[in-house]
Amino acid sequence: MIATHAHDAGETVIGQRIGGGSMPRRIVIVGCGVSGTTAAFHARKIDRTAKIVLLGDEALPEYSRCGLPYAFSHVVPSLEALIGYDEAFYEQMNRIDLRLSWKVNRIVVEKQTVEAVRTNDASTETLQYDALILTTGARPSIVPVPGADLKGVFTIRTMNDIQRLTDHLTENNAKRVAIIGAGLTGSEMAEALLQRGVTVIQAEIVPEILPVILDPDMASIIRTRAEEHGVEYHLNSTLEEIVGRNGKVSGVRISGEEYGVDAVIVAVRVKPNTELAKNAGIVLGESGGIKTDERMATSASSVYAAGDCIETYDRITRRNVFFQLATTAVRQALVAGTNAAGGNAKYPGSTGVTTVKLFGLEIASFGPTTTASEEIGIHPISVRITGSTRLPYYPGGKELTVKLLADSEDGRLLGAQLVGEEGATLRANFASIAGHLGLSVEQFEQIETCYSPPLAPVWDPVTIAAQALLRRLQTSRGAKSQKLTTVED
């Protein structure tokens, strides 16, 4: 590996290459989303002299993908507002060689080279690296149904996607849109469309919305609210065909019924972009994402990876999974950038703590759902309570529904799911520490929370849920030992 000691007396130069004399380290980063940008800035912090090249295949520097639905709905005034930093911040402030509209075609790990092509003039360049960081991200799936190639079918991943959708809706004076999938992006887009005065029908293949982050009993609270706002759900339903007229979307057939719509948004699944890595012989994990160790190093020497293109260690299920979370991506990118620049950092894994706001409700969760737990052989015990964010006498308190899951085997806190008009997001963080550390419900229940009439109740709803869950665990154990006794008798 690379040393972090200075070679020149009298000057502290961090991260020069061993034996490299005054040759600066060459760091190449493929992908200019939030992971690539974060990796670049952190590499720069560690190594002030490195030559850092950041290649992005879009025409714009990094912007907030999570902000796209809010720019679409005009809550955020413009798409441009989502751009993190202007090019000068990369180039002048951080001396990062930012190359936009460059596509990487090949990585040759034996030669430590990257072959790139500039998309506007097809000029090519082979870049030599001392360290390579793959932040190639992910892309949405297109469902393989008839009509999927019609004009008016969209996925939501890039600023360009939103611009094209906006143009299509305007040009066609669109009144109604079908959204396929009721996960995070699909649900955010449903609300954004309603805010723009477009009606929404939404199809979800499983029996309830938001199936990745919530159990059905929790998700139904949000569905009810969304229905009040006008979303027409088709649950347990499959998109069979996108119907067209003159090459344009005119309807969808969902589980045998046809509905007239002016556009279709497919928001079903995001897949990691791993082709470059795979073709270079870099090992992928069983889940399909690039495999890394805790230093974010891949199987190839001096090649790191971070963000949506990799699989992440889930501290709760103790498996490698896709989280596709910006918070996870930036932490991995910080580690990858640091290590690529000769530092030494580790990424400990994630609890997958997630939040989303829909129709005035804060929704947050960490850990597997009940169904997801059972699928991997974890048997959860859970409770659901509805409390308030204030004492009853203080005006303005909001209902907060909290579901907590425990592993029935070892009693540890397995997950939390929270829905309410306020206070869900930050309470999910609170609970997820327990998940991160592997605390038992018994340990978690003992942690005090602060109280003041205008701000929080004496017993926090999360604590009330933890107390109830602890009683249920104790009853369950009592029943188990009772059962054992009976058997032995």
Added chain:
Amino acid sequence: MIATHAHDAGETVIGQRIGGGSMPRRIVIVGCGVSGTTAAFHARKIDRTAKIVLLGDEALPEYSRCGLPYAFSHVVPSLEALIGYDEAFYEQMNRIDLRLSWKVNRIVVEKQTVEAVRTNDASTETLQYDALILTTGARPSIVPVPGADLKGVFTIRTMNDIQRLTDHLTENNAKRVAIIGAGLTGSEMAEALLQRGVTVIQAEIVPEILPVILDPDMASIIRTRAEEHGVEYHLNSTLEEIVGRNGKVSGVRISGEEYGVDAVIVAVRVKPNTELAKNAGIVLGESGGIKTDERMATSASSVYAAGDCIETYDRITRRNVFFQLATTAVRQALVAGTNAAGGNAKYPGSTGVTTVKLFGLEIASFGPTTTASEEIGIHPISVRITGSTRLPYYPGGKELTVKLLADSEDGRLLGAQLVGEEGATLRANFASIAGHLGLSVEQFEQIETCYSPPLAPVWDPVTIAAQALLRRLQTSRGAKSQKLTTVED
């Protein structure tokens, strides 16, 4: 001790006395604040047949003391709204013998008796107990200055105090009030008075407000806001005299200057009510509160104590201190009530996590201030950052200032102080878990938080502060080892 097994075949009776046959356990609770009430209800949960007597010296059942400033300001519609449960809930629903306006004069631990007198008719009764719980609370101090006995001098502890203050202000058409002390209660009352159209001058003996929960650099944010709302502070200032005319307050002399006021609120310190315990020979701690073990047992057999009358184990400073927090009190009371009824529960100590809302700012903290740390030989390293509760592009984000303290010796998180228009309270809970568990800043920094544009930023301000604190700790250690090397050379 008392067993928790059932003696009667066919019926599960938890907590009957050994050898007591069918005699119900007699539990006496002295003090009907939130601790006494909580202890009573939890004792009832554990022992369904116990005879539980709850003695309160006020005429009303338990009400929220913390809510008093909000009933005074009319944010809460009435004083009566602060009452937790009506008498029927105690008597009929929980079979608790609630005795209001009863004062306990003596405890004889050798005989396991309590001598009480009913204040309205002076009738007396001696109660025999199998278990006694002391929840005698605390009382505010009166400053020993000339004029302290004038009409128009108030402390804020009981509903009666608020009623008398309200009557006095109305009867005297009060325009201006002096508050002595700028801690939590004094500050809440300052805001409440301004909301009622009364101007406020506030004296604090130390150089900055809220000295128990915040460092001066953090408290100054709130002071500036309060001054904008009209509070006239006199810091570093001592009340020397309360000036009167015709037996009524007409002014105060603070550090040599006289100010005309219509009333004085003394909000300087709360002291534990320990006379009963002390006279009964029950051991007090060095800090002056009743000493208990983690089962909330006092030095006297079968006597438990909880809440503001005891000293609490501070998990951060590892000392016994006064927290005077409702959240701490109810947890101790749950443990005391459970154990008094034959159960087995433990109280693990507190981080003292505290929150208060003042002039539109959420304020929250845990752990000792920098000054308090130094006084007990802990040398903190700290950082202060100001972040936002949203990404810059999303409208409505609020500034949040976060100060984190670490123990420079072992690198653990020692405290957090947060001030902002939103998100301080629940983030203090988040940070205080680290304090509760003794996590290092390095461990704490690794814990992910959730993000969504309308709800929280990618890097939480608490995480940003933790990252900065970690760098400062590492620099400090580098400097220390450098220093050691130099000495050894």
